[in-house]
Amino acid sequence: MDPVVHVTKLVKRFRDVTAVDDISFAVQRGEFFGLLGPNGAGKSTTIRVLYGFSPPSAGTVRIFGLDIRTHWRTIKARIGVCHQENTLDPDLTVEENLWVFAGYFGLSRAVAKERASELLDFFALSHKRAAKVADLSGGMARRLILARALINRPELLILDEPTTGLDPQSRHLLWDKLQSLRADGITVLLTTHYMEEAARLCDRLLIIDHGKILVEGAPEALIARHAGAHVLEIGGPSPDLLAYVRTSGLSHDDLGDRLILYVPEGSPLTETLRTRFCMERCTWRRSTLEDVFLRLTGRELRE
Amino acid sequence: MTGGAVSWRFVKVWRRNLWTYRRIWKVSFLTPLLEPLFFVAAFGLGLSGFIGEVPYGGRHFDYPTFIAPGLVATAMMNNAFFETTYASFVRMYYQKTFDGMLATPLSLEEIMIGEIVWAATKSMAAACLMSGVLAVLGFVTPWSIVAIVPTAFLGGVAFGAVGLWITGLTPHIEMFNLPIFLVVTPMFLFSGTFFPVSTLPAWAGAAARAFPLYHLVELCRRMQIGAGEYPAWGSAAYLIGFAALFTICAVRAMKRRLIR
Numbered sequence: 390m391d392p393v394v395h396v397t398k399l400v401k402r403f404r405d406v407t408a409v410d411d412i413s414f415a416v417q418r419g420e421f422f423g424l425l426g427p428n429g430a431g432k433s434t435t436i437r438v439l440y441g442f443s444p445p446s447a448g449t450v451r452i453f454g455l456d457i458r459t460h461w462r463t464i465k466a467r468i469g470v471c472h473q474e475n476t477l478d479p480d481l482t483v484e485e486n487l488w489v490f491a492g493y494f495g496l497s498r499a500v501a502k503e504r505a506s507e508l509l510d511f512f513a514l515s516h517k518r519a520a521k522v523a524d525l526s527g528g529m530a531r532r533l534i535l536a537r538a539l540i541n542r543p544e545l546l547i548l549d550e551p552t553t554g555l556d557p558q559s560r561h562l563l564w565d566k567l568q569s570l571r572a573d574g575i576t577v578l579l580t581t582h583y584m585e586e587a588a589r590l591c592d593r594l595l596i597i598d599h600g601k602i603l604v605e606g607a608p609e610a611l612i613a614r615h616a617g618a619h620v621l622e623i624g625g626p627s628p629d630l631l632a633y634v635r636t637s638g639l640s641h642d643d644l645g646d647r648l649i650l651y652v653p654e655g656s657p658l659t660e661t662l663r664t665r666f667c668m669e670r671c672t673w674r675r676s677t678l679e680d681v682f683l684r685l686t687g688r689e690l691r692e
Numbered sequence: 693m694t695g696g697a698v699s700w701r702f703v704k705v706w707r708r709n710l711w712t713y714r715r716i717w718k719v720s721f722l723t724p725l726l727e728p729l730f731f732v733a734a735f736g737l738g739l740s741g742f743i744g745e746v747p748y749g750g751r752h753f754d755y756p757t758f759i760a761p762g763l764v765a766t767a768m769m770n771n772a773f774f775e776t777t778y779a780s781f782v783r784m785y786y787q788k789t790f791d792g793m794l795a796t797p798l799s800l801e802e803i804m805i806g807e808i809v810w811a812a813t814k815s816m817a818a819a820c821l822m823s824g825v826l827a828v829l830g831f832v833t834p835w836s837i838v839a840i841v842p843t844a845f846l847g848g849v850a851f852g853a854v855g856l857w858i859t860g861l862t863p864h865i866e867m868f869n870l871p872i873f874l875v876v877t878p879m880f881l882f883s884g885t886f887f888p889v890s891t892l893p894a895w896a897g898a899a900a901r902a903f904p905l906y907h908l909v910e911l912c913r914r915m916q917i918g919a920g921e922y923p924a925w926g927s928a929a930y931l932i933g934f935a936a937l938f939t940i941c942a943v944r945a946m947k948r949r950l951i952r
Binding site for chain 1: 951
């Protein structure tokens with residue numbers, strides 16, 4: 390069976406800037422797939438090409454086995470898109486937003502009303518059905534955008550930073566809802582800045598920077614490969630420690646006033662590090678996707 | 693990518709605008725109802741004593757009768773032009789409505805045509821209401837309330853399209869003042885709305901005949917007071933060509949602006 394998303398050698402140029410530079414990947418049916426990267430890495434540009442908003446400069450994008458250049462209308466009818474910005478209609482009520490959007494997909498009034506009421510229930514918005522969009526909180530507006538993206542029962546859901554700016558409660562609720570969509574076999578492609586979100590939701594992910602793919606894989610595999618099992622952060626490292634680390638061959642980042650060590654599972658050095666060097670100003674924790682991200686994309690500010 | 697795709701789906705965009713308009717229609721219907729009353733009162737009672745009869749198209753008309761169709765034509769222009777400039781700009785720039793629509797099976801062409809046809813719908817509604825008031829007052833023939841509809845649609849598409857083209861080019865909402873001050877206002881004053889263009893010097897008359905509003909006013913006078921100074925088929929052909937040209941320009945400008 391064709392992958393749901395199949396991107397081959399995608400290039401997207403704007404005048405003199407190459408935002409996406411020769412990217413290839415595939416997303417299988419039922420997968421939750423993440424696109425990660427710093428600001429300006431090319432995530433949103435890639436996503437905009439995928440849902441048929443901007444034409445690719447080179448390469449091919451096939452969704453459901455169909456070419457996005459020629460079959461955009463068929464493809465768009467089968468996907469749901471959740472934009473980074475709020476594109477809700479402030480002149481309409483919550484449920485009218487869903488009805489009108491259903492109309493763009495050619496759904497009948499009766500089907501639109503039925504699905505809107507189901508989706509409002511699912512996203513805990515039923516009590517706000519007649520409210521104006523302007524009166525919704527940030528979390529509710531996000532849930533409504535997601536509900537709207539599901540009105541056509543999409544096989545592929547594209548989410549561009551779905552939880553940016555939300556409070557932890559709203560974020561967790563949204564994660565739960567996305568997880569429960571898994572059971573329906575939906576395929577999800579998302580971008581995010583939150584590594585916890587990516588680690589929790591994504592089966593596989595890509596980290597991209599400067600328009601190129603840095604790594605691809607399952608979150609746990611990427612963590613094990615690039616950040617070991619444990620991270621040891623030591624403030625004001627002694628020359629003694631630095632010398633030890635260099636000779637031991639441990640992967641590490643020397644930030645000057647801070648040393649970060651990436652310790653693999655079951656490393657024979659664990660005991661020595663713990664007893665000899667982890668005294669004061671020392672934290673010992675599990676490695677996370679954030680460690681991988683920072684190691685690969687660097688720590689300097691992007692904007 | 694969204695190219696070459698025009699279907700009936702533009703009706704969905706039109707319906708979205710109708711839906712939101714239902715909230716404010718009571719207020720916006722007041723303008724076409726009251727505006728002719730104000731103008732006719734000011735010009736009819738105030739000015740016509742000084743002016744007397746206006747010679748036009750081989751006949752003579754009292755002044756309020758002469759300007760009544762001009763006011764209807766101006767309302768068609770204003771309703772369409774302000775809809776696809778200020779209102780479309782708000783939808784495009786502030787509300788990101790078009791971005792949302794472009795993630796659905798709608799094409800950019802359909803969205804723009806929906807906007808223009810919606811603008812023309814507002815022109816038709818305003819023209820019918822105004823004509824109704826003017827017919828009751830006895831300035832235009834009653835059947836012209838219906839007969840004006842195709843003219844209002846044509847005028848609405850023409851001015852809606854040119855407005856949307858400007859929206860596609862304008863960097864900021866304040867910038868609409870410029871085309872309004874430089875083009876719309878002079879056109880309103882010099883398109884034969886308040887005096888017959890045939891009384892102008894030849895060069896000024898030629899300039900006035902280049903304005904789309906002149907031809908819309910001509911068509912309205914044919915429909916509403918049964919007289920004209922320019923061949924009606926010529927005016928209709930001009931407006932059809934103008935509408936087609938600027939619909940294409942609007943779609944192109946919007947494509948350049950929105951599709952990145």
